Each structure stands twice: as C-alpha cells, then as structure tokens.
Amino acid sequence: MPGSGAVTRNTLRQQIADALRDEVLAGRLPPGTEFTVKQIAEQYEVSATPVREALVDLAAQGLLESVQHRGFRVRIYSVADFVGMIEARTLIVDGIFRRLVERGTAPGAAEMLVSVRRRAEEARRAAHSGSLEVLIGYDLRFWRELSGLVGNTYISEFLHRIRVQTWVFAVPHLQRQPELMREALWNGHRELVEAVTRADPDEVRRLVHAYNQHGLEWAAGL
Known part of the structure; x- marks a missing residue:
C-alpha cells in the first residue's frame, strides 16, 4: 500500500514521544538528563528516524533541549x-x-x-x-x-x-x-x-x- 510506511513511522514517532513524555512526567527522566537518539532507539528497539522526529517534537513542545554534539537534555525550568x-x-x-x-x-x-x-x-x-x-x-x-x-x-x-x-x-x-x-x-x-x-x-x-x-x-x- 502506498504511503503505509509513512503512516507506520508517524504512529511510532507519536508512541515514542508519548512514552518519553510519560517518563519525564513520572520523574523517571529528571530535568537535566541527557541522552542520544541512538540510546533511545536501542531502548525501544526501533530505528533512529522516528526517535529523532519524536525528540524534535518534544523539543518543540519545550520539554527537551537540543545539546550540540551530545543529543538531547530534559529541560530544567526555574x-x-x-x-x-x-x-x-x-x-x-x-x-x-x-x-x-x-x-x-x-x-x-x-x-x-x-x-x-x-x-x-x-x-x-x-x-x-x-x-x-x-x-x-x-x-x-x-x-x-x-x-x-x-x-x-x-x-x-x-x-x-x-x-x-x-x-x-x-x-x-x-x-x-x-x-x-x-x-x-x-x-x-x-x-x-x-x-x-x-x-x-x-x-x-x-x-x-x-x-x-x-x-x-x-x-x-x-
């Protein structure tokens, strides 16, 4: 089916974003925690592309920050x-x-x-x-x-x-x-x-x- 791969990827992207948001809200990923796309991809046993997209989405929502050459970090709010x-x-x-x-x-x-x-x-x-x-x-x-x-x-x-x-x-x-x-x-x-x-x-x-x-x-x- 044309386009089915994109649908699957977008669904996976949302699932990963939701799962990571839940981890942050539960305090299991406290503010300041750093991780890479590779680490998250290995944790969820998925490819890097939907993980990267999910992390970018969470960064746009203000929950993560991009750390140059190091991946992402859970944002610290004052x-x-x-x-x-x-x-x-x-x-x-x-x-x-x-x-x-x-x-x-x-x-x-x-x-x-x-x-x-x-x-x-x-x-x-x-x-x-x-x-x-x-x-x-x-x-x-x-x-x-x-x-x-x-x-x-x-x-x-x-x-x-x-x-x-x-x-x-x-x-x-x-x-x-x-x-x-x-x-x-x-x-x-x-x-x-x-x-x-x-x-x-x-x-x-x-x-x-x-x-x-x-x-x-x-x-x-x-």
Whole structure:
C-alpha cells in the first residue's frame, strides 16, 4: 500500500514521544538528563528516524533541549519559568470561562461534561491519596476536556502544552517532599466542573483564582 510506511513511522514517532513524555512526567527522566537518539532507539528497539522526529517534537513542545554534539537534555525550568507559566495559564483559563459564560458551550457539551466529571473525581481521589503519577494523568485529561468545551482546538492544545510544562517543573520538587505532597496538590476539580455545569461565573472565577494562587504560593515556598 502506498504511503503505509509513512503512516507506520508517524504512529511510532507519536508512541515514542508519548512514552518519553510519560517518563519525564513520572520523574523517571529528571530535568537535566541527557541522552542520544541512538540510546533511545536501542531502548525501544526501533530505528533512529522516528526517535529523532519524536525528540524534535518534544523539543518543540519545550520539554527537551537540543545539546550540540551530545543529543538531547530534559529541560530544567526555574521558579521564574513556572510563575510565567501560571500567568500564561491564568490568561488562557480566564478567557476560556469568559467565552463559556458569554457564548455557551460547544455542541455535544452535555456528553463531554459527563467525561469531565469522571476525570474530576479520579483526579480528586488521586490528589487526596497523594498518587502523583495518577493525578497528573487525570489532571491533564480533565483540563484538556474542560477547555474543549469552547470548541477551539488551538486553545485546548495550547493550554495542554503549558500544563504539561508546569508538571515537568513541579514533579521533581513534589517527589522531594513526599510528606508535604498532599498539601501541595490542588484538588478542586469536582467543584470547578460543577460550577461550570451550573453556569455560575462567580464561583468559577473564585475557584480558578484559588487554583492559580495555590500554584503561586507553592512556588514561592520553594
């Protein structure tokens, strides 16, 4: 079949990128870790081409840096970077909810809210139990689906990228403070989705403000 090789390669490229992103988010590839295309290709037992493409994709997303003549390195974010991410995230999230209040949700929102509610419950349980890796998975899905209610994929994809970056910064710090982890994890997912369901703009704003302040206050104590 013409083109089937390209499809297979692109699928493999995405699988490798997803797997490496998960490793970074789980803290198994901490910031500053360096590796080459050859090392990753051998690890996953694949050719170098889809690996190189996957690493370039992750570098474009801000998770990796290209190191001349040495391969790639997991990016190290500073507290100032994290604060900047929070500020950017605040503007985007505020715009999302303002759009929802002014124009309503995209078609099919009722079905989408059912799924968002499930993500909210799972994220809340993971936060209460201190299950960081589980929380990250549900938290990313929660915000991606919630932002999808506006029906603009550019907005939801941009927000998702920032959220992944904030977790990349946060994970090493949280893992070094296991006794404080539960206090540091935000768990207002369920309250937020219920406020969105009720179309209660004041409560939505209050919850989102508290969410962003939570992140800023945590970063200030690092």
